[in-house]
Amino acid sequence: MNPMQAILNQMVNSPQVQNNPMAKNAMQMYQNGDSNGLKSMAENLCKERGITVDEAKQKVMSMFNH
Template sequence: MMNPVQFVKMMRGGNPQKVVMDMMREQAGNNPVMRNAMQMAEKGDSEGIEKLARNLCKEQGIDADEMVNKIKSQFGV
């Protein structure tokens, strides 16, 4: 959930990407997987993020390709 300070910054023309990244960083807390994902996102490491997502899917018994196709169909892509 966005705190009031973040909302005001965004409404005053702040950088929306920075606001979202700050919110995600706050939510990540001490979760090392989330921190790693955030660092990869900040560096633009899309291959690393995909590998992480595929590993997380595999751990949960989810077919990553099937999941991507479901998401794409929900957005009409």
């Protein structure tokens, strides 16, 4: 098993994911290669929070650029 697969397995089986229906659904979509489903979920989450997808991307990228 490659390192990326090991990390994904740990994430999928973690209690945080298993106890969160949205996270569990997102991981299943990722594993199934459903990029359209993930995109739609992300767009809906942004809409619910009153931000644009670009604003969300900027926030995520700023977390990695410290």
